[in-house]
Amino acid sequence: MGELSRDSGKGGSAMALGGAWKAVVRGGPGGGTSVLDGAWTPIDMARSSLTWRSALYLAVSLAFGLGWFVVLVVGLALSIATAIIWVGIPLLALLMIAWRFGAMLERGLVRAAFGVAIPSPYRRLAPGRNPLAKLKSMAADPATWKDLLYLGLLFPVALVEFVVSAVVWGTTGTLLFMPVITAFDGGVEVSFGFISYWAGNPVTALPVSVGGLVFLVLAMYTTRVMAIGHASLARLLLGQSSSQAENRQLRERTAHLQASRARGVDAAEFERRRIERDLHDGAQQRLLAVAMDIGRARAKLDDDPEGARALIEQAHSGTKEAISELRDLARGIYPAILTDRGLDPALSGLAGRAPVPVEVDVDLPERPPAAVESIAYFIVAESLANIAKYARATRASVRVVREDAWVVVEVIDNGVGGAVARRNGGLSGLADRAATIDGMLIVDSPPGGPTIIRADLPCTW
DSSP states (O other): OOOOEEOTTSOOOEEEESSSEEEOOOOOTTSOSSTTTOOOSHHHHHHOHHHHHHHHHHHHHHHHHHHHHHHHHHHHHHHHHTGGGTSHHHHHHHHHHHHHHHHHHHHHHHHHHHOOOOOOOOOOOOSSSOHHHHHHHHHHOHHHHHHHHHHHHHHHHHHHHHHHHHHHHHHHHHHHTHHHHHHHHOOEEEEETTEEEEEOSTTTTHHHHHHHHHHHHHHHHHHHHHHHHHHHHHHHHHSOOHHHHHHHHHHHHHHHHHHHHHHHHHHHHHHHHHHHHHIIIIIHHHHHHHHHHHHHHHHHTTTOHHHHHHHHHHHHHHHHHHHHHHHHHHHHHOOHHHHHHOHHHHHHHHHHHSSSOEEEEEEOSSOOOHHHHHHHHHHHHHHHHHIIIIIOOSOEEEEEEEETTEEEEEEEEOSOOOEEOOTTSHHHHHHHHHHTTTOEEEEEOOTTOOEEEEEEEESOO
């Protein structure tokens, strides 16, 4: 199956090896990567850059909205008015290119401000270098006219967002900095409906600043709500339609299955070469030696019976060793105990042959498909072999459980850690096996241990 190298000089990492090699990325403080899934507690919102990026965008988007409103109104009016003399046609084409560029820019701004990625919804342009064909493709694309609608709505939407933002953030800033204001301008009367408070100096203005903290929380929540609304509008008009999203998912799924199939073929070819190598270097050589010993014994049978007997004994011993190697080779292809009795006895057998104590816990209400059992068995077998070779561990554990429609396999050891997955190595071979049924292998092995190898294997596909 290859090898597992351990490098204690590198930091530990969690590697997910499924349809492709991917790093496990986790969100930072704030518990989310966009306003749609960000945390709602005041402390997390204050710590998250999403809040302040959203507030900045909502404050300046009015300028973008006003600019595009003027450009579109004037441009469309001139294009329509001059279309009768053909001047408006090229003007409309240029305007269409401009608003598509503006929509692309807006997608980037929405991602930068709100953390919401909007995939490009555009159809493929006509091939070749004919600009008229490309313009025709752009005009026939529904996404082009959805861009126009969004940019047309951007001004009124941004106007409302700007007014609300100016009120809540202006009030918040005024209250928070009331001690500074009173220090330069003298006393200030603060009124909230029927309640009035006189702040005559910076000290008496401190309670007003405390009230400003309450308005700060209100401003952050208001900003988050407006950011979610704006991002949702952008996804609706600038994003892909439901059919486009479904087609994109199908294409991604097809590409993933093609990659999984290719990795499955590679894994099968690797296994075939391993079996050929083991047969050639092991059992075949021993059987050849047995044949030679029997031939020599037959030649000495009349002249040297004792020498012939020794050669026959040697051939008999070689035959038993060849049978043992063939049995081990067959077990490596697909162990009989796995077929007859299932994962629990098969894994217990592996644990019994391991050089370190291994605790086995198999909790499966029913036997999974044969392919899942086989992959789970070989993941545990390779992991225990790596523990024996590299980990310098004193104990290990194997856990196999059913979680919904998945079989989860975990192998943990208390060794030195620092396991690194290398292409064409043991772990990548295990990942290739898991990928054949759309499973995933995850390796978490910080220096100093422990090492955790987890495989999620689907029971349906």
